[in-house]
Amino acid sequence: MDVKLGVLAGDTRAVARAITWVENGDPRGAEVIRGVYASTGRAYIVGLTGSPGAGKSTLVSRLAALLAARGQKVGILAVDPSSPFSGGAILGDRVRMFDVALTRDVYIRSMGTRGALGGLNRATRMAARILDAAGFDWIFVETVGAGQAEVDVHDVAYTTAVVMAPGMGDDIQAMKAGIMEIGDLFIINKADHDGADRTATQVESVLQLSMTTGWNPPVLKVSAELNTGIDNVVDTIERHHTHLVASGKLDALKIRMAKLDVLEILKARLADMMKQQLEQPAVQVELEKVASKQSDPYSLADIIFEQSWRNT
């Protein structure tokens, strides 16, 4: 199987293998990205974040079903937390997505966070590039159940939707500083429960305090369970897309994405390099000096950093 050609042809097995490689930091993943990057940039990437259990997975599966019925190809990257202790994970998002699992043109991939803290997996960005190259029209990225710090999805998606459920008034207050700021739209899910109106009003009042940038984030009420209001979500995402294009923001975003693609790779390489340096026998002596306060961590970091550059 030639994975690169397979990805370009939209072959499921090739796409799946390529994502495994980028997730594992396998050099073959980098080769695939090099080979397919020219074919990326066509997919529209949507992020979904929000509190644990708000209904993100159920909603994504509804969105995917609706778009697939319109003849669109949909890729889903669903991130769940990895155990910080074992490094393992139970990736449960997919259980809610079985209705669309066999729909032609829908691809779902579960990912563990593998130690990343921003609500995604370090390879989610590159996995999205692979799906893009494979011809998916839409890519949905579901984060782990997020509080306020997990805002990385904003760096991956063109449109970010924050999903909430009724009865979390306090949470909205707490989220003010974090994910309330990254939402391009707010979805109050479980509108079949009491309290959706109240939650919507609370969200709106928090949003009124923020500065306008030519786009006022709509607050939508839906029920993923009953499959109501889903078309409205798609319409709103499309309207946001149109807004980004018309305002020139999409071009700026694409440059920002390119920058972040490069940054991600540089960070990984530097981290590897520095970790290797830290394992050098000569450094162990210096580490002991830091421990016994004969030296300090900044001074040692300076030495290691300079040496790494000399060695490359």
Add this chain to the structure above:
Amino acid sequence: MEQKIRVLVAKPGLDGHDRGAKVLARAFMDAGMEVIYTGIRRTPEQIAEVAVQEDVDVVALSCLSGAHNTLFPKVVDLLKEKGADDILVMGGGVIPEDDIPFLKEHGISEVFGPGTPLATCVDYIRSHVKKEA
């Protein structure tokens, strides 16, 4: 480079006994593996397709209803059709001793019955999944 073993824990057919599958999922997670659990009542088609999409190394089929002889080989055949016959398929649940040779002939690499220690299931995966360097 960090390799993680990915396992699909799957419940084919109409069998609703999910306790064993959940216990296994948890044990595999505790052993550092990434586990995707299908939930109950999945078709062999769904299971094979998910295995391919998720690029798992192992499919762990659990069945306590007695329908293993038709369902397990079906999953193996579908994986083969999809060019994914390198995936290790193992089975377990309430399975009579006499059925085990038949299942093995049909591509199930090993069968584990009630009372199997979880460590045995974990070790089997660790020693049978070939991770290229």
